[in-house]
Amino acid sequence: MIPEWLTRDPLNGLVITIAFFISLVIGRYLNERMVHIKDRGKIIEPRIRLILAFLLIIAVTLMKHWYFPAALSIICIFTAYKLKVFRDYIKYMIFPLLMALFILAVQGFTYFTGTTEPGIIQLRSFGIEYGLLIFARIFASASVLIILILSTSESELIGSLRWLKVPATILEISSFMSRYINTFSHEGNKLKLAQRSRLGLSGSFLKKMQDTAIIFGLLITRAFARSEEIYRAMLSRGWKPELRYSHDLSPIGMTDMIPIILLVSGLLGIVFLDRSI
Amino acid sequence: MHISDGILEPQWILFWFAISAIFIALGIRIINKRIKEDPSYLPRISLIGAVVFVISVWHIPVPVTGSSSHPVGTPLAAIIIGPFATVVISTIALFFQAFVAHGGLTTLGANTFSMGIVGAFFGYLVYRLLKNISPLWFSAGMAAFIGSILTYLTTALQLALSLNPGNVMYYWKLYSIGFIPTQLPLAVAEFAFTGYAIKYISQTKAEVIDTGHNFDRFTTTALGMMFLIAAVIASGAYLGYMSGGDMSGTDGTVEAGAAPEAVSDAIGVRLMARFGEPVGFALVGITGGLVTGYFWNSWRKK
Numbered sequence: 001m002i003p004e005w006l007t008r009d010p011l012n013g014l015v016i017t018i019a020f021f022i023s024l025v026i027g028r029y030l031n032e033r034m035v036h037i038k039d040r041g042k043i044i045e046p047r048i049r050l051i052l053a054f055l056l057i058i059a060v061t062l063m064k065h066w067y068f069p070a071a072l073s074i075i076c077i078f079t080a081y082k083l084k085v086f087r088d089y090i091k092y093m094i095f096p097l098l099m100a101l102f103i104l105a106v107q108g109f110t111y112f113t114g115t116t117e118p119g120i121i122q123l124r125s126f127g128i129e130y131g132l133l134i135f136a137r138i139f140a141s142a143s144v145l146i147i148l149i150l151s152t153s154e155s156e157l158i159g160s161l162r163w164l165k166v167p168a169t170i171l172e173i174s175s176f177m178s179r180y181i182n183t184f185s186h187e188g189n190k191l192k193l194a195q196r197s198r199l200g201l202s203g204s205f206l207k208k209m210q211d212t213a214i215i216f217g218l219l220i221t222r223a224f225a226r227s228e229e230i231y232r233a234m235l236s237r238g239w240k241p242e243l244r245y246s247h248d249l250s251p252i253g254m255t256d257m258i259p260i261i262l263l264v265s266g267l268l269g270i271v272f273l274d275r276s277i
Numbered sequence: 278m279h280i281s282d283g284i285l286e287p288q289w290i291l292f293w294f295a296i297s298a299i300f301i302a303l304g305i306r307i308i309n310k311r312i313k314e315d316p317s318y319l320p321r322i323s324l325i326g327a328v329v330f331v332i333s334v335w336h337i338p339v340p341v342t343g344s345s346s347h348p349v350g351t352p353l354a355a356i357i358i359g360p361f362a363t364v365v366i367s368t369i370a371l372f373f374q375a376f377v378a379h380g381g382l383t384t385l386g387a388n389t390f391s392m393g394i395v396g397a398f399f400g401y402l403v404y405r406l407l408k409n410i411s412p413l414w415f416s417a418g419m420a421a422f423i424g425s426i427l428t429y430l431t432t433a434l435q436l437a438l439s440l441n442p443g444n445v446m447y448y449w450k451l452y453s454i455g456f457i458p459t460q461l462p463l464a465v466a467e468f469a470f471t472g473y474a475i476k477y478i479s480q481t482k483a484e485v486i487d488t489g490h491n492f493d494r495f496t497t498t499a500l501g502m503m504f505l506i507a508a509v510i511a512s513g514a515y516l517g518y519m520s521g522g523d524m525s526g527t528d529g530t531v532e533a534g535a536a537p538e539a540v541s542d543a544i545g546v547r548l549m550a551r552f553g554e555p556v557g558f559a560l561v562g563i564t565g566g567l568v569t570g571y572f573w574n575s576w577r578k579k
Contacts, residue, residue: 061383069283142281170365174372177327209469223321
């Protein structure tokens with residue numbers, strides 16, 4: 001009475017059914033939220049976005065087949081296109097891809113086991129396979145990270161760190177650093193322009209290095225002087241070393257918890273499927 | 278060259294996070310202590326951290342290759358604010374750098390170890406060793422050169438350990454060689470600009486440079502010995518490998534020479550078989566260090 005195919009190993013059937021229906025619920029949920037929120041990059045709460053990105057990257061590193069990370073990369077490319085940040089996405093991808101190509105080349109040319117292909121350049125098939133897996137993992141992880149970057153501001157990130165109970169000292173230093181990185185970067189560029197207009201940063205290598213070092217030295221001494229002014233300003237506003245960042249933030253609501261539970265279950269399913277093939 | 282997400286295997290992600298967390302915790306402790314003594318230290322260290330971040334993403338011209346690249350920056354930071362504070366600053370900087378797709382979130386521990394710990398501590402050690410016997414610019418330059426080279430050797434080792442655990446030494450050499458065309462000229466550039474920058478700062482605002490009185494004598498001696506012994510072991514292993522050694526490790530020799538009648542299935546051996554030798558050795562080191570450190574003062578008094 002029971003069809004023969006139904007009596008066999010149920011693993012793949014179960015996995016695909018669970019993955020499909022979880023994705024179905026997530027898809028409907030995301031669509032409902034999209035209707036109400038104008039800024040499409042912000043449909044998920046920043047704290048959840050950070051945790052999800054971290055979990056996704058961990059899940060990618062656990063995968064043993066290149067096609068799962070490759071599928072994730074395609075989804076990220078599509079998301080970047082839909083969020084209208086495709087140009088920035090491409091710009092940020094350059095560095096991770098260089099690293100991925102370097103590893104692919106090392107593994108492809110030098111892996112110890114695997115058949116050696118005939119030809120002028122000897123390639124190792126296992127090495128290429130493993131290199132491709134690493135390449136796909138880097139591509140997918142970097143894509144996830146870049147989508148996170150492009151949809152989360154620095155202040156939201158620091159807020160998320162507060163919620164994750166990161167030590168107050170790190171939070172205070174991070175806040176100062178994020179506030180002054182742009183200032184010093186701008187100041188450094190001004191110094192560079194000033195030097196160029198006075199025939200600096202040209203000539204021999206040593207001369208260029210000397211000019212660059214003067215800019216860096218100036219920036220450091222200026223940072224030192226400015227920190228004294230900031231300290232005086234902090235004192236005038238009633239700051240004391242005992243005043244630390246509060247970790248009390250509004251708790252995550254149940255409506256925000258639903259996608260995290262669903263996505264984590266989906267991720268676990270995919271990792272399980274990947275490792276059982 | 279920061280390691281991107283997706284490269285390291287999960288166990289290595291955890292391992293490098295655990296090692297870096299110890300140094301970060303120590304760094305936070307030292308920073309908090311200094312903030313208590315001098316509250317203006319907080320904005321000072323943060324602003325200098327911001328500048329170091331700007332410097333580390335600034336393109337500097339690289340000789341031979343004719344291109345430009347980012348310097349490590351941590352040896353320079355260690356000279357200015359001390360190595361432990363540099364670990365904390367570089368962790369934050371690497372976190373921000375991950376958000377311009379340099380490095381990653383899961384590799385933050387590994388990148389902190391190579392850049393913030395190895396680069397800063399070895400750079401600082403070289404600076405302190407050379408400071409009294411050579412000109413300031415030369416000691417700072419050498420600190421940057423050694424710090425930069427060791428950072429990339431550590432990155433190569435991290436890649437080899439995670440990607441090719443069966444042939445770590447071979448792939449360490451291979452990755453190191455792969456980095457040489459860009460990183461060796463970059464280290465030369467880092468030598469030059471760090472030397473000039475420290476010379477400039479010492480001439481214009483000498484008080485900016487860290488005086489190095491962060492630790493008591495015990496801590497300084499312990500850390501000095503740690504780096505010295507680690508350097509001897511690493512150099513010995515590398516030289517042994519270069520001269521064709523089988524890299525079978527010293528545990529066999531130690532077992533045969535020091536403890537020939539040791540029980541082969543004792544709890545330590547079982548733990549190591551279960552969790553892997555590095556974790557077993559780390560547990561032994563942590564236990565031994567904690568017990569010795571805890572009772573050190575009372576033993577000294579006796």
